[in-house]
Amino acid sequence: MEPFTEHTGVVLPLDRADVDTDLIIPARFLKRTGRTGYGDMLFFTLRFDAGGMPLQDSTFAKPQYRGATVLVAGPNFGCGSSREHAAWALREYGFRAIIAPSFANIFAVNAAQNGVLTVVLPEERVRQMLETAAAREGYQLTVNLEQQTVTDGFGRRDRFEIDPFTKHCLLHGLDAIGLTLQASDDIARFESSRPAWMPRVTT
Amino acid sequence: MKPRTIIDKIWDAHVVRSAPEQPDVLFVDMHLVHEVTTPQAFEGLRLAGRRVRRPDLTFATLDHNVPTWPRSQPVTDPISRRQIAALEDNCRAFGIRLEGLESRRQGIVHIIGPELGLTQPGMLIACGDSHTGTHGALGALAFGIGTTEVEHVLATQTVPLRRPKTMEVRVEGALPPGTTPKDLILGIIRQIGVGGGIGHIIEYTGSTIRGLSVEGRLTVCNMTVEGGGRAGIIAPDDQTFTYVAGRPYAPPGRLWDEALAYWETLPTDPGAVYDRRVDVDAATIAPFVTWGTNPSQSEPVTGRVPDPSAVRDPAVRRAIERALTYMALRPGTPIQEIAIDRVFIGSCTNARLEDLRAAARMVAGRRVHANVRAMVVPGSQQVKAAAERERLDRIFTDAGFEWREAGCSMCLGMNPDILGPGERCASTSNRNFEGRQGPGGRTHLVSPPMAAAAAIAGRFVDIREWRA
Numbered sequence: 001m002e003p004f005t006e007h008t009g010v011v012l013p014l015d016r017a018d019v020d021t022d023l024i025i026p027a028r029f030l031k032r033t034g035r036t037g038y039g040d041m042l043f044f045t046l047r048f049d050a051g052g053m054p055l056q057d058s059t060f061a062k063p064q065y066r067g068a069t070v071l072v073a074g075p076n077f078g079c080g081s082s083r084e085h086a087a088w089a090l091r092e093y094g095f096r097a098i099i100a101p102s103f104a105n106i107f108a109v110n111a112a113q114n115g116v117l118t119v120v121l122p123e124e125r126v127r128q129m130l131e132t133a134a135a136r137e138g139y140q141l142t143v144n145l146e147q148q149t150v151t152d153g154f155g156r157r158d159r160f161e162i163d164p165f166t167k168h169c170l171l172h173g174l175d176a177i178g179l180t181l182q183a184s185d186d187i188a189r190f191e192s193s194r195p196a197w198m199p200r201v202t203t
Numbered sequence: 204m205k206p207r208t209i210i211d212k213i214w215d216a217h218v219v220r221s222a223p224e225q226p227d228v229l230f231v232d233m234h235l236v237h238e239v240t241t242p243q244a245f246e247g248l249r250l251a252g253r254r255v256r257r258p259d260l261t262f263a264t265l266d267h268n269v270p271t272w273p274r275s276q277p278v279t280d281p282i283s284r285r286q287i288a289a290l291e292d293n294c295r296a297f298g299i300r301l302e303g304l305e306s307r308r309q310g311i312v313h314i315i316g317p318e319l320g321l322t323q324p325g326m327l328i329a330c331g332d333s334h335t336g337t338h339g340a341l342g343a344l345a346f347g348i349g350t351t352e353v354e355h356v357l358a359t360q361t362v363p364l365r366r367p368k369t370m371e372v373r374v375e376g377a378l379p380p381g382t383t384p385k386d387l388i389l390g391i392i393r394q395i396g397v398g399g400g401i402g403h404i405i406e407y408t409g410s411t412i413r414g415l416s417v418e419g420r421l422t423v424c425n426m427t428v429e430g431g432g433r434a435g436i437i438a439p440d441d442q443t444f445t446y447v448a449g450r451p452y453a454p455p456g457r458l459w460d461e462a463l464a465y466w467e468t469l470p471t472d473p474g475a476v477y478d479r480r481v482d483v484d485a486a487t488i489a490p491f492v493t494w495g496t497n498p499s500q501s502e503p504v505t506g507r508v509p510d511p512s513a514v515r516d517p518a519v520r521r522a523i524e525r526a527l528t529y530m531a532l533r534p535g536t537p538i539q540e541i542a543i544d545r546v547f548i549g550s551c552t553n554a555r556l557e558d559l560r561a562a563a564r565m566v567a568g569r570r571v572h573a574n575v576r577a578m579v580v581p582g583s584q585q586v587k588a589a590a591e592r593e594r595l596d597r598i599f600t601d602a603g604f605e606w607r608e609a610g611c612s613m614c615l616g617m618n619p620d621i622l623g624p625g626e627r628c629a630s631t632s633n634r635n636f637e638g639r640q641g642p643g644g645r646t647h648l649v650s651p652p653m654a655a656a657a658a659i660a661g662r663f664v665d666i667r668e669w670r671a
Binding site: 026027031034076102106113181196203 | 220348
């Protein structure tokens with residue numbers, strides 16, 4: 001997994017609540033069998049018209065947000081489908097951090113697995129960030145995972161909470177499978193004590 | 204011993220390893236696999252030279268992108284075909300059982316799990332699909348997971364999870380006439396909001412829940428994720444045990460008694476404490492129709508499209524305005540004046556036999572409205588066969604419905620069954636997100652009888668009066 005320590009980037013404001021993973025990447029783009037090639041389809045309907053032509057008035061098309069790597073959005077970001085393609089698409093497009101008042105559970109895990117940090121801040125503070133990013137060209141934020149802070153260029157510093165294990169894995173780019181496999185003996189012990197009535201499938 | 208909820212009991216029974224500040228490593232009793240969220244996971248295994256630890260606890264089917272036209276016709280989309288072939292190849296290579304396109308047991312993963320008896324009380328189930336909570340209806344703890352986690356389960360048969368909080372949603376009273384379990388869950392989501400369950404596992408309790416059939420409970424648990432819940436569960440009872448008994452993977456013979464003795468210990472102990480509790484009065488449930496672009500945005504069929512100018516919170520107001528623009532609806536419009544173009548009866552929410560029976564009762568002896576194209580997509584080949592034994596297929600086709608093969612179909616618009624831009628659909632599925640059923644498509648979520656009646660009338664109708 002790609003480590004995350006500190007990141008500074010231009011903010012793109014996505015001022016809506018309940019951004020679902022169908023909006024992040026529609027199902028018709030999920031037929032590929034690899035982890036790449038989804039960035040161009042990110043927020044497809046917000047960026048392109050029905051004929052696939054870029055929407056000039058889309059937030060994503062505005063020059064001040066070109067190269068944005070920090071996404072700020074409303075509560076319940078990433079709700080809906082469990083598709084990890086949403087996290088792959090966000091990362092491939094360039095986003096490293098997403099700031100919102102809350103995140104859907106499965107999405108938050110998927111994001112972390114791909115080196116994308118989800119930062120939870122109070123709704124009023126996120127609202128300010130959305131408004132600043134809309135008003136001020138080149139508005140940047142720095143997210144520091146070690147210190148659990150978000151800072152802007154004007155002396156404002158917000159602290160966020162993150163569970164220690166997710167933080168540890170992100171800081172060091174750790175692969176959870178490798179960690180769990182170190183506990184193979186525990187798994188084997190558990191397996192030997194499972195009740196016999198549990199279903200088994202044979203090919 | 205401290206009283207525990209069913210959630211705590213199943214969780215505790217599956218902890219392989221627990222350490223401070225780390226997620227619990229939980230054993231997965233059954234890992235359900237489908238074609239869309241797994242190719243990258245199998246690829247990851249290959250790259251790392253890992254094997255599937257427990258093929259005997261892994262079960263695959265094809266459902267998300269498969270066409271619902273007759274199985275004798277080929278899958279024409281080459282990219283879908285490749286994804287289907289990838290799962291077939293992966294199952295062969297890693298020794299996993301697959302109920303593929305030729306199988307009489309093929310169907311939507313959350314329909315066939317319970318149907319085959321793979322879902323049993325007290326189990327911990329995982330699947331790379333957000334609607335995995337469905338299996339909680341039988342008293343299992345079931346988690347939707349992402350693809351990296353799928354790879355983790357394949358390699359280790361465990362999933363690392365931080366213990367969520369617990370939430371009791373207690374529903375008391377009789378469901379009013381004309382309402383269904385679908386209306387109940389739409390009502391619950393209307394009450395708690397689409398983010399109301401974030402970070403929580405929800406146990407549904409109360410007399411209303413006890414009174415639901417197992418299939419009705421599956422519908423309720425299915426949409427837990429639409430309220431933000433990490434999982435949903437209903438304590439098993441005699442109805443549950445009767446449902447599981449005799450299914451292909453149910454415990455045989457003497458093992459049944461052993462299993463039953465355990466299952467009976469699962470329900471929440473008296474005095475157990477949840478982190479949160481929500482009370483729902485069944486009398487507030489009505490035949491709901493969603494008017495917006497998330498599943499909490501619904502009104503009773505007798506209501507009207509809301510007026511955003513009456514809403515004070517600017518963020519909520521803008522969300523309603525955006526939804527109404529997308530849905531092309533004017534504030535104040537009576538729900539029953541909304542005309543529809545398409546009807547979809549299907550999905551892991553509402554494509555079981557009871558759903559099809561309830562829809563067929565509305566349809567019998569009537570004709571689909573001239574402006575409407577309507578389809579029924581049974582949730583599994585077994586549901587389809589059972590419905591055909593009851594001649595439900597004839598009721599639907601005589602009325603002008605299409606009767607199709609099993610799959611997820613128009614619920615998520617991955618296969619050829621999609622809405623055209625601007626088309627308006629009465630759908631028994633679970634999500635009315637923008638573009639969910641096809642780019643520019645407009646989805647109204649309803650119960651199976653409400654969808655069936657809308658197909659006949661060409662608009663939404665109050666089935667409580669319409670039947671009379």
